Amino acid sequence: MTTAVKPQRPIQMVDLALQYHHLQHEIDEEIKKVLQSAAFINGPAVQEFKKNLEAFLGVRNVIPCANGTDALQIAMMGLGLKPGDEVITADFTYVATAEVIGLLGLTPVLVDVDPDTFTIDIEQVKKNITPKTKAIVPVHLYGQCSDMEPLMKIAKEFGLFVIEDVAQAIGAEYLFSNGKREKAGNIGHVGCTSFFPSKNLGCYGDGGAMYTNDDELAAKLKMISHHGQSRQYVHDVLGVNSRLDSLQAAILNVKLKYLSEFNQKRKEAADRYDALLKGVKEITCPKRFEKSTHVFHQYTLRLDEKISRDEMKKYLLEQGIPTMIYYPIPLHKQNAFKSERYANAEFPVTEKLCRTVLSLPIYPEITSEVQEYVAYHIKHFISRYAS
Ligand SMILES: *Cc1c(COP(=O)(O)O)cnc(C)c1O
Secondary structure, eight states: OOOOOOOSSOOOSSOHHHHHHHHHHHHHHHHHHHHHHTOOBSOHHHHHHHHHHHHHHTOSEEEEESOHHHHHHHHHHHTTOOTTOEEEEESSSOHHHHHHHHHTTOEEEEEOBOTTTOSBOHHHHHHTOOTTEEEEEOBOGGGBOOOHHHHHHHHHHHTOEEEEEOTTOTTOEEEOTTSOEEETTSSSSEEEEEOOTTSSSOOSSOOEEEEESOHHHHHHHHHHHBTTEEETTEEOSOOOBOOOBHHHHHHHHHHHTTHHHHHHHHHHHHHHHHHHHTTOTTEEOOOOOTTBOBOOSOEEEEEOTTSOHHHHHHHHHHTTOOOBOSOSSOGGGSGGGOOGGGSSOOOHHHHHHHHHEEEEOOOTTOOHHHHHHHHHHHHHHHHHHHO
């Protein structure tokens, strides 16, 4: 049963300090090695991390870079997308996904998502393909893969690139109809991920990576991320400066060893929330998409529209329970993406999700005590509200 006993340690969405406490010995040791080597940029730790991540993902090439946003931008540059090209992505995502499309002078074409999985709606993708369409960016939101099999089929049919936004789903696996499993990011032409501290594989600053099985593309991505340089001081294309530094790579080398275990613990925590919240008809727990594993970057509820989300959020915070709304405003309604294109467009699913989603604290180290306390207060609020 759920309890109202408030845990001693303040509850956070992600308890990074607690995780550091568990890994401190190993991490401090690796940081010290980098400091002593003074190889701060592109040192051995970066090369080691590249190899380790390639092995973990089962991919031929990992290209580390400075953050997940850069990864998406460099991927689009490497694929040769040109101003005017249309790139289809989800309306319901973090701004970075669509931002880089716009920054490169490409045209973001935002489309609605599936109400149960929160990922790009395949029918909407089809409807929005034009002769200018060059790429699709599925976002594996909250830790679950988009429906990649039909998406790749469409991409093949129309000759489109697929850039997977894996910032929230590193380690998730997609299950094809023939029984084959593939890690998120290995299915399209290139996968892009982020090591922002709160992501499932987070460093202690900014970091990101691209990955691909296409060696030629990998060489381009590497070149672009290093000022378009093919050899020292020889610049073949316009590039950017986007590097993963050695300190972050050293931290990631430690944390990567635990990623599978951490993802498993997130899943167990999610199952525990499901059980604790079972039967509360005003809330819908996250659906498990049968074609993907879920690494629960977020555990996101959908609330009945009768429930005031603002009041619930406020009540929970008063009990010491933080919650977050990922994301409150559809991208097509943001000033940055204002376009004639959306004047009469309808995004009923994204709009409803923006009004009704609420993410609860989740991290590998979360205790059942914390979860019981969270569930108790969610139920308490709802029962008060409903009566
Ligand atoms: C975090 C995130 C990004 C951007 O990653 P940064 O490392 O913060 O630049 C991109 N897309 C999604 C879906 C994200 O969650």
